Amino acid sequence: MAITRYAALLRGINVGGNKKVPMAQLRSLIEGLGHQDVTTYLQSGNVTFAAGSGDEDSLAEAIGQGIADTFGFPVDVLVRDHAYLAAVRDDCPFPAAELEGKQLHVTYLSQAPDPERYAGIDLPGYAPEDFRLGDRALYLYAPDGLGRSKLAEQLARPAVNKGLIATSRNWNTVVKLVELTRPTP
Structure with a gap:
Protein backbone atom coordinates (compact mmCIF):
# COMPACT_ATOMS: atom_id res chain seq x y z
CA MET A 1 0.00 0.00 0.00
CA LEU A 85 1.90 21.89 -1.71
CA ALA A 86 5.18 21.78 -3.66
CA ALA A 87 3.41 22.92 -6.84
CA VAL A 88 1.87 25.89 -5.01
CA ARG A 89 5.33 26.86 -3.76
CA ASP A 90 6.94 26.38 -7.17
CA ASP A 91 4.21 28.25 -9.07
CA CYS A 92 4.39 31.41 -6.97
CA PRO A 93 3.99 34.39 -9.32
CA PHE A 94 5.91 36.72 -6.98
CA PRO A 95 9.68 36.76 -6.34
CA ALA A 96 9.48 34.78 -3.09
CA ALA A 97 13.26 34.53 -2.68
CA GLU A 98 13.49 38.33 -2.61
CA LEU A 99 10.70 38.87 -0.06
CA GLU A 100 10.34 38.43 3.68
CA GLY A 101 8.03 35.59 4.72
CA LYS A 102 5.54 38.04 6.24
CA GLN A 103 5.15 39.85 2.91
CA LEU A 104 3.88 36.89 0.94
CA HIS A 105 0.87 34.71 1.77
CA VAL A 106 -1.03 31.87 0.22
CA THR A 107 -4.72 31.41 0.85
CA TYR A 108 -5.56 27.77 0.24
CA LEU A 109 -9.06 27.34 -1.18
CA SER A 110 -11.46 24.42 -1.19
CA GLN A 111 -11.98 24.75 -4.93
CA ALA A 112 -10.56 26.53 -7.94
CA PRO A 113 -11.20 30.26 -7.63
CA ASP A 114 -13.47 31.84 -10.21
CA PRO A 115 -11.83 35.10 -11.34
CA GLU A 116 -15.29 36.71 -11.38
CA ARG A 117 -15.32 36.59 -7.57
CA TYR A 118 -12.51 39.12 -7.55
CA ALA A 119 -13.61 41.32 -10.47
CA GLY A 120 -15.02 44.03 -8.19
CA ILE A 121 -11.73 44.62 -6.37
CA ASP A 122 -9.99 47.81 -7.55
CA LEU A 123 -6.50 46.32 -7.58
CA PRO A 124 -4.66 49.54 -8.59
CA GLY A 125 -6.23 51.24 -5.57
CA TYR A 126 -4.31 48.87 -3.27
CA ALA A 127 -0.89 49.15 -4.93
CA PRO A 128 1.77 48.10 -4.18
CA GLU A 129 -0.25 45.24 -2.68
CA ASP A 130 -1.19 42.64 -5.27
CA PHE A 131 -2.71 39.18 -5.63
CA ARG A 132 -2.76 36.39 -8.20
CA LEU A 133 -4.86 33.27 -8.51
CA GLY A 134 -3.38 29.80 -8.68
CA ASP A 135 -4.58 26.19 -8.47
CA ARG A 136 -7.02 26.25 -5.53
CA ALA A 137 -4.85 29.03 -4.13
CA LEU A 138 -4.62 32.78 -3.96
CA TYR A 139 -1.19 34.41 -3.65
CA LEU A 140 -1.09 37.75 -1.82
CA TYR A 141 1.80 40.19 -1.80
CA ALA A 142 1.40 42.49 1.22
CA PRO A 143 4.66 44.46 1.68
CA ASP A 144 3.66 45.73 5.15
CA GLY A 145 2.41 42.34 6.34
CA LEU A 146 -1.02 40.76 6.50
CA GLY A 147 -2.13 42.66 9.60
CA ARG A 148 -1.83 46.00 7.81
CA SER A 149 -3.07 44.86 4.42
CA LYS A 150 -6.19 46.63 3.13
CA LEU A 151 -6.26 44.27 0.14
CA ALA A 152 -6.32 41.26 2.46
CA GLU A 153 -9.42 42.74 4.14
CA GLN A 154 -11.17 42.91 0.76
CA LEU A 155 -10.10 39.40 -0.22
CA ALA A 156 -11.43 38.01 3.08
CA ARG A 157 -14.93 39.50 2.75
CA PRO A 158 -17.70 36.92 3.05
CA ALA A 159 -19.14 37.95 -0.34
CA VAL A 160 -15.83 37.13 -2.03
CA ASN A 161 -15.44 33.77 -0.28
CA LYS A 162 -19.06 32.62 -0.29
CA GLY A 163 -19.17 28.83 -0.49
CA LEU A 164 -15.40 28.43 -0.12
CA ILE A 165 -13.20 27.22 2.68
CA ALA A 166 -10.27 29.62 2.68
CA THR A 167 -7.31 29.56 5.06
CA SER A 168 -4.12 31.60 4.76
CA ARG A 169 -0.49 30.87 5.59
CA ASN A 170 2.56 33.11 5.36
CA TRP A 171 5.33 32.13 2.99
CA ASN A 172 7.55 30.68 5.73
CA THR A 173 4.76 28.26 6.64
CA VAL A 174 4.08 27.45 2.97
CA VAL A 175 7.72 26.41 2.54
CA LYS A 176 7.82 24.52 5.87
CA LEU A 177 4.71 22.49 4.99
CA VAL A 178 6.38 21.36 1.76
CA GLU A 179 9.39 20.25 3.78
CA LEU A 180 7.30 18.48 6.45
CA THR A 181 5.27 16.53 3.88
CA ARG A 182 8.24 15.44 1.80
CA PRO A 183 8.10 11.66 1.36
CA THR A 184 10.72 9.78 3.29
CA PRO A 185 12.77 7.18 1.42
Missing part, protein backbone atom coordinates in the same frame (compact mmCIF):
# COMPACT_ATOMS: atom_id res chain seq x y z
CA ALA A 2 1.35 3.41 -0.99
CA ILE A 3 1.78 5.93 1.79
CA THR A 4 1.12 9.60 0.99
CA ARG A 5 2.17 12.57 3.11
CA TYR A 6 -0.39 15.30 3.70
CA ALA A 7 -0.89 18.57 5.51
CA ALA A 8 -4.21 19.31 7.19
CA LEU A 9 -4.86 23.05 7.29
CA LEU A 10 -7.31 24.00 10.02
CA ARG A 11 -9.05 27.35 9.73
CA GLY A 12 -9.43 29.68 12.68
CA ILE A 13 -8.19 27.66 15.65
CA ASN A 14 -6.25 29.12 18.60
CA VAL A 15 -6.88 32.68 17.43
CA GLY A 16 -7.70 35.25 20.10
CA GLY A 17 -8.53 32.58 22.66
CA ASN A 18 -11.24 31.06 20.46
CA LYS A 19 -11.57 27.47 19.29
CA LYS A 20 -8.71 26.25 21.46
CA VAL A 21 -7.16 23.04 20.19
CA PRO A 22 -4.09 21.85 22.11
CA MET A 23 -1.53 20.44 19.70
CA ALA A 24 -0.86 17.27 21.72
CA GLN A 25 -4.57 16.41 21.65
CA LEU A 26 -4.75 17.22 17.94
CA ARG A 27 -1.84 14.87 17.23
CA SER A 28 -3.55 12.13 19.26
CA LEU A 29 -6.81 12.68 17.39
CA ILE A 30 -5.09 12.36 13.98
CA GLU A 31 -3.24 9.23 15.15
CA GLY A 32 -6.55 7.85 16.41
CA LEU A 33 -7.90 8.16 12.88
CA GLY A 34 -5.22 5.67 11.82
CA HIS A 35 -2.65 8.09 10.42
CA GLN A 36 1.07 7.87 11.02
CA ASP A 37 4.04 10.18 11.52
CA VAL A 38 1.80 12.99 12.81
CA THR A 39 3.46 16.35 13.41
CA THR A 40 2.01 19.75 14.26
CA TYR A 41 3.62 22.97 13.14
CA LEU A 42 2.99 26.13 15.15
CA GLN A 43 -0.22 26.52 17.13
CA SER A 44 -2.28 27.81 14.23
CA GLY A 45 -3.64 24.64 12.71
CA ASN A 46 -1.02 22.89 10.61
CA VAL A 47 -0.78 19.12 10.95
CA THR A 48 1.26 16.82 8.74
CA PHE A 49 0.68 13.10 8.58
CA ALA A 50 1.07 9.97 6.47
CA ALA A 51 -1.96 8.02 5.26
CA GLY A 52 -2.26 4.82 3.28
CA SER A 53 -5.77 5.44 1.99
CA GLY A 54 -8.29 8.19 1.42
CA ASP A 55 -8.50 11.26 -0.72
CA GLU A 56 -8.07 14.88 0.36
CA ASP A 57 -11.79 15.51 0.82
CA SER A 58 -12.55 12.34 2.79
CA LEU A 59 -9.48 12.87 4.99
CA ALA A 60 -10.53 16.49 5.66
CA GLU A 61 -14.08 15.41 6.48
CA ALA A 62 -12.88 12.77 8.96
CA ILE A 63 -10.51 15.20 10.67
CA GLY A 64 -13.20 17.89 10.86
CA GLN A 65 -15.66 15.41 12.36
CA GLY A 66 -13.05 14.22 14.83
CA ILE A 67 -12.39 17.79 15.96
CA ALA A 68 -16.12 18.49 16.35
CA ASP A 69 -16.59 15.29 18.36
CA THR A 70 -13.54 15.88 20.55
CA PHE A 71 -13.61 19.64 21.11
CA GLY A 72 -17.29 20.43 20.62
CA PHE A 73 -17.06 22.97 17.79
CA PRO A 74 -16.80 22.82 14.01
CA VAL A 75 -13.54 23.65 12.23
CA ASP A 76 -13.06 23.98 8.50
CA VAL A 77 -10.29 21.64 7.35
CA LEU A 78 -8.45 21.41 4.04
CA VAL A 79 -6.11 18.50 3.35
CA ARG A 80 -3.45 18.78 0.65
CA ASP A 81 -0.77 16.31 -0.38
CA HIS A 82 2.93 16.99 -0.77
CA ALA A 83 2.82 17.23 -4.58
CA TYR A 84 0.14 19.92 -4.45
Whole structure:
Protein backbone atom coordinates (compact mmCIF):
# COMPACT_ATOMS: atom_id res chain seq x y z
CA MET A 1 0.00 0.00 0.00
CA ALA A 2 1.35 3.41 -0.99
CA ILE A 3 1.78 5.93 1.79
CA THR A 4 1.12 9.60 0.99
CA ARG A 5 2.17 12.57 3.11
CA TYR A 6 -0.39 15.30 3.70
CA ALA A 7 -0.89 18.57 5.51
CA ALA A 8 -4.21 19.31 7.19
CA LEU A 9 -4.86 23.05 7.29
CA LEU A 10 -7.31 24.00 10.02
CA ARG A 11 -9.05 27.35 9.73
CA GLY A 12 -9.43 29.68 12.68
CA ILE A 13 -8.19 27.66 15.65
CA ASN A 14 -6.25 29.12 18.60
CA VAL A 15 -6.88 32.68 17.43
CA GLY A 16 -7.70 35.25 20.10
CA GLY A 17 -8.53 32.58 22.66
CA ASN A 18 -11.24 31.06 20.46
CA LYS A 19 -11.57 27.47 19.29
CA LYS A 20 -8.71 26.25 21.46
CA VAL A 21 -7.16 23.04 20.19
CA PRO A 22 -4.09 21.85 22.11
CA MET A 23 -1.53 20.44 19.70
CA ALA A 24 -0.86 17.27 21.72
CA GLN A 25 -4.57 16.41 21.65
CA LEU A 26 -4.75 17.22 17.94
CA ARG A 27 -1.84 14.87 17.23
CA SER A 28 -3.55 12.13 19.26
CA LEU A 29 -6.81 12.68 17.39
CA ILE A 30 -5.09 12.36 13.98
CA GLU A 31 -3.24 9.23 15.15
CA GLY A 32 -6.55 7.85 16.41
CA LEU A 33 -7.90 8.16 12.88
CA GLY A 34 -5.22 5.67 11.82
CA HIS A 35 -2.65 8.09 10.42
CA GLN A 36 1.07 7.87 11.02
CA ASP A 37 4.04 10.18 11.52
CA VAL A 38 1.80 12.99 12.81
CA THR A 39 3.46 16.35 13.41
CA THR A 40 2.01 19.75 14.26
CA TYR A 41 3.62 22.97 13.14
CA LEU A 42 2.99 26.13 15.15
CA GLN A 43 -0.22 26.52 17.13
CA SER A 44 -2.28 27.81 14.23
CA GLY A 45 -3.64 24.64 12.71
CA ASN A 46 -1.02 22.89 10.61
CA VAL A 47 -0.78 19.12 10.95
CA THR A 48 1.26 16.82 8.74
CA PHE A 49 0.68 13.10 8.58
CA ALA A 50 1.07 9.97 6.47
CA ALA A 51 -1.96 8.02 5.26
CA GLY A 52 -2.26 4.82 3.28
CA SER A 53 -5.77 5.44 1.99
CA GLY A 54 -8.29 8.19 1.42
CA ASP A 55 -8.50 11.26 -0.72
CA GLU A 56 -8.07 14.88 0.36
CA ASP A 57 -11.79 15.51 0.82
CA SER A 58 -12.55 12.34 2.79
CA LEU A 59 -9.48 12.87 4.99
CA ALA A 60 -10.53 16.49 5.66
CA GLU A 61 -14.08 15.41 6.48
CA ALA A 62 -12.88 12.77 8.96
CA ILE A 63 -10.51 15.20 10.67
CA GLY A 64 -13.20 17.89 10.86
CA GLN A 65 -15.66 15.41 12.36
CA GLY A 66 -13.05 14.22 14.83
CA ILE A 67 -12.39 17.79 15.96
CA ALA A 68 -16.12 18.49 16.35
CA ASP A 69 -16.59 15.29 18.36
CA THR A 70 -13.54 15.88 20.55
CA PHE A 71 -13.61 19.64 21.11
CA GLY A 72 -17.29 20.43 20.62
CA PHE A 73 -17.06 22.97 17.79
CA PRO A 74 -16.80 22.82 14.01
CA VAL A 75 -13.54 23.65 12.23
CA ASP A 76 -13.06 23.98 8.50
CA VAL A 77 -10.29 21.64 7.35
CA LEU A 78 -8.45 21.41 4.04
CA VAL A 79 -6.11 18.50 3.35
CA ARG A 80 -3.45 18.78 0.65
CA ASP A 81 -0.77 16.31 -0.38
CA HIS A 82 2.93 16.99 -0.77
CA ALA A 83 2.82 17.23 -4.58
CA TYR A 84 0.14 19.92 -4.45
CA LEU A 85 1.90 21.89 -1.71
CA ALA A 86 5.18 21.78 -3.66
CA ALA A 87 3.41 22.92 -6.84
CA VAL A 88 1.87 25.89 -5.01
CA ARG A 89 5.33 26.86 -3.76
CA ASP A 90 6.94 26.38 -7.17
CA ASP A 91 4.21 28.25 -9.07
CA CYS A 92 4.39 31.41 -6.97
CA PRO A 93 3.99 34.39 -9.32
CA PHE A 94 5.91 36.72 -6.98
CA PRO A 95 9.68 36.76 -6.34
CA ALA A 96 9.48 34.78 -3.09
CA ALA A 97 13.26 34.53 -2.68
CA GLU A 98 13.49 38.33 -2.61
CA LEU A 99 10.70 38.87 -0.06
CA GLU A 100 10.34 38.43 3.68
CA GLY A 101 8.03 35.59 4.72
CA LYS A 102 5.54 38.04 6.24
CA GLN A 103 5.15 39.85 2.91
CA LEU A 104 3.88 36.89 0.94
CA HIS A 105 0.87 34.71 1.77
CA VAL A 106 -1.03 31.87 0.22
CA THR A 107 -4.72 31.41 0.85
CA TYR A 108 -5.56 27.77 0.24
CA LEU A 109 -9.06 27.34 -1.18
CA SER A 110 -11.46 24.42 -1.19
CA GLN A 111 -11.98 24.75 -4.93
CA ALA A 112 -10.56 26.53 -7.94
CA PRO A 113 -11.20 30.26 -7.63
CA ASP A 114 -13.47 31.84 -10.21
CA PRO A 115 -11.83 35.10 -11.34
CA GLU A 116 -15.29 36.71 -11.38
CA ARG A 117 -15.32 36.59 -7.57
CA TYR A 118 -12.51 39.12 -7.55
CA ALA A 119 -13.61 41.32 -10.47
CA GLY A 120 -15.02 44.03 -8.19
CA ILE A 121 -11.73 44.62 -6.37
CA ASP A 122 -9.99 47.81 -7.55
CA LEU A 123 -6.50 46.32 -7.58
CA PRO A 124 -4.66 49.54 -8.59
CA GLY A 125 -6.23 51.24 -5.57
CA TYR A 126 -4.31 48.87 -3.27
CA ALA A 127 -0.89 49.15 -4.93
CA PRO A 128 1.77 48.10 -4.18
CA GLU A 129 -0.25 45.24 -2.68
CA ASP A 130 -1.19 42.64 -5.27
CA PHE A 131 -2.71 39.18 -5.63
CA ARG A 132 -2.76 36.39 -8.20
CA LEU A 133 -4.86 33.27 -8.51
CA GLY A 134 -3.38 29.80 -8.68
CA ASP A 135 -4.58 26.19 -8.47
CA ARG A 136 -7.02 26.25 -5.53
CA ALA A 137 -4.85 29.03 -4.13
CA LEU A 138 -4.62 32.78 -3.96
CA TYR A 139 -1.19 34.41 -3.65
CA LEU A 140 -1.09 37.75 -1.82
CA TYR A 141 1.80 40.19 -1.80
CA ALA A 142 1.40 42.49 1.22
CA PRO A 143 4.66 44.46 1.68
CA ASP A 144 3.66 45.73 5.15
CA GLY A 145 2.41 42.34 6.34
CA LEU A 146 -1.02 40.76 6.50
CA GLY A 147 -2.13 42.66 9.60
CA ARG A 148 -1.83 46.00 7.81
CA SER A 149 -3.07 44.86 4.42
CA LYS A 150 -6.19 46.63 3.13
CA LEU A 151 -6.26 44.27 0.14
CA ALA A 152 -6.32 41.26 2.46
CA GLU A 153 -9.42 42.74 4.14
CA GLN A 154 -11.17 42.91 0.76
CA LEU A 155 -10.10 39.40 -0.22
CA ALA A 156 -11.43 38.01 3.08
CA ARG A 157 -14.93 39.50 2.75
CA PRO A 158 -17.70 36.92 3.05
CA ALA A 159 -19.14 37.95 -0.34
CA VAL A 160 -15.83 37.13 -2.03
CA ASN A 161 -15.44 33.77 -0.28
CA LYS A 162 -19.06 32.62 -0.29
CA GLY A 163 -19.17 28.83 -0.49
CA LEU A 164 -15.40 28.43 -0.12
CA ILE A 165 -13.20 27.22 2.68
CA ALA A 166 -10.27 29.62 2.68
CA THR A 167 -7.31 29.56 5.06
CA SER A 168 -4.12 31.60 4.76
CA ARG A 169 -0.49 30.87 5.59
CA ASN A 170 2.56 33.11 5.36
CA TRP A 171 5.33 32.13 2.99
CA ASN A 172 7.55 30.68 5.73
CA THR A 173 4.76 28.26 6.64
CA VAL A 174 4.08 27.45 2.97
CA VAL A 175 7.72 26.41 2.54
CA LYS A 176 7.82 24.52 5.87
CA LEU A 177 4.71 22.49 4.99
CA VAL A 178 6.38 21.36 1.76
CA GLU A 179 9.39 20.25 3.78
CA LEU A 180 7.30 18.48 6.45
CA THR A 181 5.27 16.53 3.88
CA ARG A 182 8.24 15.44 1.80
CA PRO A 183 8.10 11.66 1.36
CA THR A 184 10.72 9.78 3.29
CA PRO A 185 12.77 7.18 1.42
